[in-house]
Amino acid sequence: MSEPALLEVRALDVHFSVRGPGLLPSRLTLRAVDQVSFDVRAGEVLGVVGESGCGKSTLSRALLKLIPATGGSVRLRGVELTTLPKAAMRPLRRSMQMIFQDPLASLDPRMTVGEIIAEPMKALLPAMGRVEREQRVLRTMQQVGLLPAQINRYPHEFSGGQAQRIGIARALVVEPQLVICDEPVSALDVSIKSQIINLLLDLRAEHGLTYIFVAHDLATVRHIADRVMVLYLGRVMEITDRDALYARPLHPYTRLLLSAVPIPDPALARRRRVAPAREELPSPLALPSGCAFRTRCPLADARCVAERPVLREIDGRYVACHHAEAAAA
Amino acid sequence: MNGDARHTWANWVPGRGAARKAEALAAGAVQGRSLWQDAWGRLRCNRAALASLWVLGVITLAAIVVPWVWPYGYAQPDWNLMYAAPTWAGWHIFGTDALGRDLFVRVMWGCRISLMVGVVATLVTLVIGVTWGAVAGFAGGWVDSLMMRIVDILYSLPFIPFVIVLMVLFGRDLFLIFVAIGAVSWLDIARIVRGQTLSLRKREFVEAALASGVGNAAIVRRHIVPNLIGIVVVYVTLTIPSVILFEAFLSFLGLGVQAPLTSLGGLVSDGAAVLQSHPYMLIIPASFLAVIVYCFNFIGDGLRDALDPKDR
Amino acid sequence: MAASLLEIRNLAVRFTTGDGPVYAVNDLDLEVRRGEVLGMVGESGSGKSQTWLAIMGLLAKNGRAEGSVRLGGEEILNLPQRALTRLRGERMAMIFQDPMTAMNPFLTVGRQMTEVLEWHRGMSRREARARCIGALESVHITDAARRLSMYPHEFSGGMRQRVMIATALLTEPQLLICDEPTTALDVTVQAQILALLDELRQRFGTAIVLVTHDLGVIAQLADRVIVMYAGRQVEQAEVHTLYGAYRHPYTEGLLRSVPRLDQPRSARLATIPGRPPDLARRPAGCPFEPRCAYASEICRRQMPPLVSLGDAHLRACHYDGALGPQERGA
Numbered sequence: 029m030s031e032p033a034l035l036e037v038r039a040l041d042v043h044f045s046v047r048g049p050g051l052l053p054s055r056l057t058l059r060a061v062d063q064v065s066f067d068v069r070a071g072e073v074l075g076v077v078g079e080s081g082c083g084k085s086t087l088s089r090a091l092l093k094l095i096p097a098t099g100g101s102v103r104l105r106g107v108e109l110t111t112l113p114k115a116a117m118r119p120l121r122r123s124m125q126m127i128f129q130d131p132l133a134s135l136d137p138r139m140t141v142g143e144i145i146a147e148p149m150k151a152l153l154p155a156m157g158r159v160e161r162e163q164r165v166l167r168t169m170q171q172v173g174l175l176p177a178q179i180n181r182y183p184h185e186f187s188g189g190q191a192q193r194i195g196i197a198r199a200l201v202v203e204p205q206l207v208i209c210d211e212p213v214s215a216l217d218v219s220i221k222s223q224i225i226n227l228l229l230d231l232r233a234e235h236g237l238t239y240i241f242v243a244h245d246l247a248t249v250r251h252i253a254d255r256v257m258v259l260y261l262g263r264v265m266e267i268t269d270r271d272a273l274y275a276r277p278l279h280p281y282t283r284l285l286l287s288a289v290p291i292p293d294p295a296l297a298r299r300r301r302v303a304p305a306r307e308e309l310p311s312p313l314a315l316p317s318g319c320a321f322r323t324r325c326p327l328a329d330a331r332c333v334a335e336r337p338v339l340r341e342i343d344g345r346y347v348a349c350h351h352a353e354a355a356a357a
Numbered sequence: 358m359n360g361d362a363r364h365t366w367a368n369w370v371p372g373r374g375a376a377r378k379a380e381a382l383a384a385g386a387v388q389g390r391s392l393w394q395d396a397w398g399r400l401r402c403n404r405a406a407l408a409s410l411w412v413l414g415v416i417t418l419a420a421i422v423v424p425w426v427w428p429y430g431y432a433q434p435d436w437n438l439m440y441a442a443p444t445w446a447g448w449h450i451f452g453t454d455a456l457g458r459d460l461f462v463r464v465m466w467g468c469r470i471s472l473m474v475g476v477v478a479t480l481v482t483l484v485i486g487v488t489w490g491a492v493a494g495f496a497g498g499w500v501d502s503l504m505m506r507i508v509d510i511l512y513s514l515p516f517i518p519f520v521i522v523l524m525v526l527f528g529r530d531l532f533l534i535f536v537a538i539g540a541v542s543w544l545d546i547a548r549i550v551r552g553q554t555l556s557l558r559k560r561e562f563v564e565a566a567l568a569s570g571v572g573n574a575a576i577v578r579r580h581i582v583p584n585l586i587g588i589v590v591v592y593v594t595l596t597i598p599s600v601i602l603f604e605a606f607l608s609f610l611g612l613g614v615q616a617p618l619t620s621l622g623g624l625v626s627d628g629a630a631v632l633q634s635h636p637y638m639l640i641i642p643a644s645f646l647a648v649i650v651y652c653f654n655f656i657g658d659g660l661r662d663a664l665d666p667k668d669r
Numbered sequence: 670m671a672a673s674l675l676e677i678r679n680l681a682v683r684f685t686t687g688d689g690p691v692y693a694v695n696d697l698d699l700e701v702r703r704g705e706v707l708g709m710v711g712e713s714g715s716g717k718s719q720t721w722l723a724i725m726g727l728l729a730k731n732g733r734a735e736g737s738v739r740l741g742g743e744e745i746l747n748l749p750q751r752a753l754t755r756l757r758g759e760r761m762a763m764i765f766q767d768p769m770t771a772m773n774p775f776l777t778v779g780r781q782m783t784e785v786l787e788w789h790r791g792m793s794r795r796e797a798r799a800r801c802i803g804a805l806e807s808v809h810i811t812d813a814a815r816r817l818s819m820y821p822h823e824f825s826g827g828m829r830q831r832v833m834i835a836t837a838l839l840t841e842p843q844l845l846i847c848d849e850p851t852t853a854l855d856v857t858v859q860a861q862i863l864a865l866l867d868e869l870r871q872r873f874g875t876a877i878v879l880v881t882h883d884l885g886v887i888a889q890l891a892d893r894v895i896v897m898y899a900g901r902q903v904e905q906a907e908v909h910t911l912y913g914a915y916r917h918p919y920t921e922g923l924l925r926s927v928p929r930l931d932q933p934r935s936a937r938l939a940t941i942p943g944r945p946p947d948l949a950r951r952p953a954g955c956p957f958e959p960r961c962a963y964a965s966e967i968c969r970r971q972m973p974p975l976v977s978l979g980d981a982h983l984r985a986c987h988y989d990g991a992l993g994p995q996e997r998g999a
Contacts (some may be wrong), residue, residue, distance in 0.1 A: 077857035082825075092568050121570035134561040137392055138583040147579070148569035182391055187945055188713070198569065217712035218882060219941035222926035226937055242857065248929040251938060274930065288856040290863075290885025291931045292924060294908045297888045309825065309855075645946055 033067035034105060034206060034238055035091070040064045041099035042083070042262075042352045046313070055314050060086040062262040063100070065339065068206065073232065073239040075253030075270070077246055077285065081312060083262035084242045085129075088208045091240070092126055093117055104206070122152045125199035129211040131191035137182040142179040145169065145197045152202050170220045170233075172227060189220030193227070200231065208240045225252055246289050250274055258282050261312055261320040270343040278355045280349045281321045319350070321351060327351045380656055392664075394586075399663040406659025409652035416649060420468035429459035431466040432617035440635050451641050452479050454627065463619055469493065470620040471649065474535060474604045475597040479538025482596060486546030487589060493547070494554025495577060508544050516541055521612060529615045534607070538600055546592055557581050587664040594657035598650040605646060621646040674843055675701040675724075675761075680736035680746075682716065682723045682900075691948045693719040694900045697736070698975070701844065706870060706877045708891030708908070710884060710923070716900035716943050717880045721846045725763050726753040740844070758789040762837035767847040768829035772821040779817030782836050799843050804835040807872075808865055827858035831865065838869065846878045851886060863889050884927055888912060893981075896920050899946035899956035902975060905983040916984045918961050921992045955987070964989040982987050 042061035043301050047053045061083045068074050074186040076084050089095040090103055092110060102109045104120060112120070125148070128134035133143055145165045149156055156164075166176050172193040183191055192212060199207055209228065213221040229238060230254060243249050249256055256273050258265045258281060277283045291297045310316055310323055324326040331350050339348040342356050349355075395535035400406055424431065428448060435457035443452040443460075493504040523537045557580070558564060566576050605622025607613045609629075614620045619627075621642050628639030682694035694716040701707050711717040723734035726748065738746040745756060757763075765771050773781060779801060786797035798817065805813035808831040821829060830850060837845055847866065851859035867890055870877055879891055887894055887908070894911045896904040896919065904917040915921055922941035943960035955961070958968040967987050975985045 079857065089564075094564060094567055120572050121568070126565070126568040128561055130561055134565045136562040136566075136580050136584070139579070140391075142469055147566065147571060151570040151572065151575065184392065184395075185390065190944065195565070198565070202569075217945065218884070218923055219712060219926050220945070222928070222938035222940040223942070225928075226940060229937070245928075246856075247930050250930065250934055251928045274934075284857060286930065288860040289930050290856075290859070290883065290889055292884035292912065292927050292929055293931060294888040294891075294912050296931055297885070356681050396685075402687060 032070075032106075034070040035068040035240075036103040036109055037067070037091070037100070038065050038103075039100040040087070040090065040097055040102060042086050042095060043098045058312055059262050059315065060312070061090060061097075064259075064264050065100075066257055066267055067262065068238060068240060070205070071236055072242055072254045073252055075249035075256040076240060076242045077249050077256060078259035079244060079285075079309065081261070081309060082259040084244075085210055086262075087259070088126065088210045088240065088242050092121075092124055093210060093264045101245070118152065120205060122202050122347045123205045125202065125204040125207050127192075127195050127199050127207060127209045129143045130215050131195050132183055132186075133190050134195055135191060137183055140180050140182055141169070141174070142192055144183070144194060145201050148198060150204045164201060165255055166199075168201045171200070171231065172197045172282075182253070187220075188216050189223060192216060192224055196224075196227065196231070200235070203235070204237075206238045206240070210243070212241075213297065214243065214245070221248070222347060228252065246274075246285055258285070261310070261315060263320050264339050264346075264348060265321065266345070266347045266349075268347075272345060276355075278326050278342065278345060279321075279349050279353070280325050281356075284324070319348075365453075366617055396660075396663040398610070400659050403659040403662065405655045406663075409655035409659070412648065413652040413656070416468055416474060416652075420465050420472060423465040424462060424469065427459070427465070429462050429463045431458065431463050431619065440631075442635075443637055452635075452637050454638060455631070458617075460575070460624075460638065462642065463624060464621070464645055467619050467621040467624045467642055468649065470531075470614055470618065470647055471601050471604060471622070471646070474538070474620065475601040475653075477535040478538040478542070478600045478604075479593055479596045481536060482543040482546055482600075483589065483593060485539070486543035487550050487585070489543070490547040490550025490552075491554050491577070491581065494551040495558065495573075495581065497555075497558075501551070505548075508547055511541075512544055514541075520607065521610075524607070524612045529612065531614060531618075534604065534613070538603060541597065542600065542603075546589070546596070549588065549592060552586060553585055554581055557584055591657055591661045591664060594653055594660055598653035598657075601646070601650060601653075619648075673700040673705055674703045674741060676737075676739045677720075677724070678737040678739075678901065680720065680723065680734065680738060682719045682732060682734050684729070684732045685950075686731065692900055692951055693732070693948060694723065694734075695951075697900075697902055699758055699895060699902065699905070701876050701878060703843070704870070704874045704876055705892045706866075706879055706890050708887035708894040709878065709880045710882065710887050710894060710896060711897030712882055712945060714899070714948055715897035717897045718848050719900075720897075721763065721848060721878065721880060725757060725761070725846065726750075727763075758785060759840050760842055761844040761846065762840070762842045763846040763848065764830070764833045764837050764850055766852045768826070768833040769821060771833060772829070774821055777818050777820055778824070778832055782817070782832075782839065785836060785839050800839065801835075804839055805832070807838070807869070808832075808835045810835070825858075826854055827861060829860075830854065830862055832867065834862075834869070838873065838875070840873065841873065844876045844878065846880070848880045849882070850879070852881065852883070859881060859886070866890060882925060884912075885929075896923070901956060901985065902983075904955065905975075905981075905984050907981055910980065910982055914982075915992070916978060916982065917986050918963050918988065918992060919957050922960075925966070925993070955985075961988075963990070963992070 040061055040062060044057050044058040044060060046058050048056045064087060074109050076087065078084050086095060090097050097110045100110070107120065108183070109117065109120070142165055145168060146161050149161050149164065165344050166179065169176060169179065174190070174193050174197065183194065186194065192308065213224050216224060225248065228239065232239060235275040241249065250270060253270050255267065255269050257267045258279060265281045266273070273282065277286055291300065316323050318334055322332040325332065337348045337350050339346050342352050365611060396472060420591050435453065437457065438453050439455055439457045441449055441453040443450055449461070450457055451464055454463065455458055489504060493501045519541060520537050523533070527533050562584060563580050566580055604613060604620060605625060608620050608622030609626040624642035628642060632639050677697055677699050680694055680697040684691040684693060697851055699721060709717045722728050723732070724738050726747065728734060734746055736746065737744060740760060746758065779798065782801040783794060783797035786792045786800055787794065792800070801817060802813045805816060810816055810828065815873055824832060851862050854862060863886065866877060869875060879887060881887060891908050894908050896908060896917065900918050904911065904915065904920050911920065912924065916925065925939035926941060928938060941960055946956050954969040954971055955973050958964045961968065966986070973985045973987045975983050977983050
């Protein structure tokens with residue numbers, strides 16, 4: 029890790045206080061993101077995967093300060109964001125933008141495409157003139173594959189894939205360095221999904237963008253990510269370079285996830301029928317002691333109950349599992 | 358409704374759509390169909406609502422024009438012609454009342470007053486209710502709790518005695534009637550607007566705007582308010598008839614507009630007293646009241662269906 | 670070959686909207702055989718869900734279905750409400766993507782399940798309860814007796830889908846229609862639900878229709894597959910034939926644009942260019958023509974009929990040449 033990281037996240041916590049059951053409820057703590065640390069290098073794509081409730085959406089919102097962090101630090105090019113006041117945060121938003129999961133829900137139904145794409149410029153580049161702004165909207169629309177003639181249309185007149193292009197244009201129009209993509213293709217049809225993934229890859233190559241690509245689908249992440257971080261119940265299980273992760277996952281949870289991905293080949297799919305894990309996700313309000321994954325883990329032993337495994341380096345990969353050395357050997 | 362060009366009601370005018378589209382096409386850009394235009398298209402397909410719109414338009418126009426051009430004034434008695442049944446003679450087409458005043462012009466005046474009460478009181482309701490609700494909903498936290506508890510307390514006040522006490526204390530001033538009715542009926546809309554604002558705040562497009570660096574004030578102006586308009590418009594068209602009915606009720610009790618001026622409720626009250634001998638004095642104003650209230654309700658229902666996004 | 674259980678002939682589903690009619694399903698002919706798993710794959714707007722909603726009599730108010738659907742030889746399309754209710758309870762059942770919306774949040778799971786048996790089978794509450802416990806156990810819900818007194822929101826998504834499956838199977842239907850049963854679930858839970866469906870099919874001999882956009886899910890479970898596009902059937906084949914020797918350009922496009930773990934990673938994903946079809950328009954030619962790499966003049970002018978290629982393989986396409994790289998022959 030010679031080059032300096034674009035984004036450094038250290039021991040990030042996002043905890044919510046929720047009301048417990050009963051007449052005189054006690055406050056319970058929901059640890060949506062718990063002691064998460066990772067780096068994002070300039071120009072790379074970091075994939076973030078995990079099941080629903082693993083905190084991946086909360087994490088992406090906390091990085092952008094849409095949800096306040098309760099502990100830890102997030103540094104963008106060395107600038108600490110968690111303690112930054114709102115006014116000082118604004119100029120930094122030019123370098124960090126977000127693409128949302130549900131393309132239609134993330135577009136204001138009463139605004140035209142042109143107004144939607146121009147909005148970040150109005151907020152972040154107030155000095156820019158109207159003509160220049162319009163030109164930039166049109167240029168960005170072209171880059172993401174929208175027709176200039178569509179500038180006065182409304183979101184509901186677009187299909188999901190086209191609407192997601194509008195969302196991508198809105199994120200890119202202020203020329204950010206880092207784009208956080210929160211499941212940008214999960215809601216799209218198969219044939220459209222691949223178009224959008226290719227578009228994201230092209231845009232990255234053209235503009236030297238850095239992505240944090242959040243998804244629940246390991247097959248999609250393999251296509252776009254350079255490194256992959258696996259989350260489970262708000263904790264990091266494994267961070268590894270793509271090829272190493274898919275060739276030989278070290279964490280038993282990564283192995284479980286990989287074995288459950290359906291394969292579009294009937295012969296292979298039927299041969300590879302795995303015994304699925306019985307136990308379901310524990311409640312995030314009552315995490316198991318020690319390792320969060322131990323209730324579903326085939327390798328769990330007394331040490332996993334007693335001691336929470338820390339994220340540590342093995343052969344240049346980062347794994348939080350007591351049995352990782354055995355798997356690496 | 359708001360200053361932004363795309364929400365002006367001019368966009369609703371049917372015939373203009375085609376002309377604008379042609380213009381836009383000539384300029385190379387395709388004009389989109391906004392949700393408002395969609396809603397207007399659906400409303401036009403709703404016959405009951407469209408017919409109501411026409412009827413209401415005719416009544417409103419008549420209520421404005423007739424008192425100017427009619428040969429009789431609303432307080433002009435004709436001692437020779439009391440309780441005359443509807444007749445073409447002397448243009449007393451609705452007949453005359455106990456003092457020989459022309460009932461047609463009085464009914465038109467009644468429509469004028471009732472519609473005015475309905476619209477102005479609803480505007481008062483709207484201003485207080487929308488502001489209160491939007492502030493509570495957007496501020497959230499303890500501000501929200503405090504503001505909504507105040508609404509709860511006001512809800513528990515007995516509504517009718519409150520208005521009656523106001524009337525008795527301050528006299529029967531037309532303006533005061535508007536304000537009194539408006540001041541007590543803003544509670545519902547405050548609650549509705551607050552609920553809507555709360556849910557809008559959690560919508561993904563608001564989150565997207567926050568992530569783009571848009572400030573709070575701009576979010577309220579550009580995203581929250583335009584998306585509130587739909588529900589508020591529906592609520593308004595359903596509030597006007599209930600306010601008109603409430604005014605009629607006050608007038609019936611004798612707490613309405615000061616005589617000799619009158620409202621539809623006052624005319625109904627007069628007519629009810631002589632129902633046995635002169636039924637037209639009740640039937641005519643009561644029909645107008647019913648038709649106006651009906652029309653507003655149809656329009657409100659039509660608007661609700663037209664604006665309902667689930668339909669698409 | 671097993672006897673056919675459900676026969677669909679010339680099914681058409683149309684919706685009237687403010688902007689004119691929308692043709693959701695057109696000229697659909699197919700059959701479901703006893704005990705088989707029929708996969709139906711397509712993207713949004715392909716008509717895959719509307720087909721089955723029409724058969725169940727669950728179309729939205731502005732929808733109309735025409736044609737013929739026979740269940741065990743008996744016409745069931747557009748039956749009166751009463752007859753449909755009986756049919757839905759006893760001979761066919763349907764489960765949906767989001768089990769939460771199909772359950773009443775104010776009733777316990779047990780009440781909702783026993784109701785089905787009391788209504789359709791005239792059982793007593795006690796008897797019904799015992800049966801429900803059995804049903805929950807057959808979908809691998811542990812501690813079934815206690816779970817019966819819980820409310821839907823107390824279950825996780827995967828558990829809810831299990832409860833829905835158990836409820837659907839209470840009356841031992843001949844046909845279970847699963848509309849995107851695992852789309853809302855995590856991959857690990859999805860694998861469990863698919864394994865469960867497979868197990869139930871073998872145990873009870875229920876025919877299953879699996880409607881999904883996910884080719885991976887179909888590959889896991891289906892015996893035969895139907896590919897839908899723009900409300901039309903474009904290809905139908907036995908599962909190994911379809912994945913190995915597909916003969917329709919759209920099937921090829923779908924299969925090649927899925928990112929997959931069982932093959933080496935390519936730098937770019939193959940895509941199907943263009944946009945999903947507009948169902949308000951009914952083109953004279955093939956609806957896939959604007960997006961098809963093999964399209965020629967005739968495709969624009971003439972709708973390709975569904976033609977048998979032998980071996981129960983059907984397709985609707987004018988193009989006769991070889992499709993793109995097919996290194997994995999069947």
